[in-house]
Amino acid sequence: MAKKFITMFALASLAMSMTVPVGSIQPKTVQAAQITKSKYGFDKQFKFPKIWRGKWYSNNNFTPNPMNIHTSAINLPLTNEYIKVIKVGMVKGTKKYPWEMSSAWQEKNQNVLAKYLRASSKKLRGSKWIVLSPVQEKTTKNGNAFTVKTEKIAGKKYKVLFQSNPEDGLVTNQFFKTKSLTDKYSAYEFKNMKYSKVNPR
Structure with a gap:
């Protein structure tokens, strides 16, 4: 279930959010240009950039499996579970987003919601x-936040997928x-990135 994805770095995220003031980062959330309605509030499939797709490897204790990124889904590295990724809209018949629905509605639909993650x-x-x-x-x-950058390693350029706490980067x-x-480089620290000391790689 998608909740398992959250537990992968829950302790690290909690500790980092306590030590770094969120206001000092001032992240900007990009909203979808148009909002549509569906039974569960799913707007449309999110599509990962082509250079992101495929298998990514890590030696972190929380990632025993590769992070397999598909066009509009991922395999969670902790459980290898296949989870679809979407943009969120309003629930059909309401003027509410999924998080604005009642706890009874969320509980009733939890098995469906758990098969998806929302992208922002x-x-x-x-x-x-x-x-x-x-x-x-x-x-x-x-x-969890992700970005892909081109980094120089031993004189050659490679794509690296970085993961961070979404509150502080x-x-x-x-x-x-x-x-x-x-x-060779799982514990290497690239100079253009800032690293958490709470959850060493």
Whole structure:
């Protein structure tokens, strides 16, 4: 279930949010241009950029499996569970988003909601991050933020997938496209990124 995704870095996220003032970062959430309605408040499928797609490897204790990114879904590295990623709109027949619905409605539909994560965007520390968080929560603090950057390693350029707390942009994990790069550089700190000391890689 999608909630398992949140527990992967819950302790690190909590500790980081306590030590870094959120107001000092001032993340900007990018809203969907148009809002449509559906039974569960699903607006449309989110599509990951092509360079993001495929398997990404990490040596973090919370990622025993590769992070497999599909066009509009991911396999969670903790459980390898397939989760669809969407943009959120209003629930059909209401003027409410899923997080504004009653607890009874959320409980009734929890098995469906748990199969999805919602995507939003934030600018953190000068970079655009994609945030994946529970569909039924307005806040993104229980989610995880991701960005892909081109980094130079041993004189060659490689794509690196960074993961951070969505509140402060401090890197908690990083993924590489090959296991050999992961084994060599999983604990390496790139100079253009800021790293959390709470959840070492």
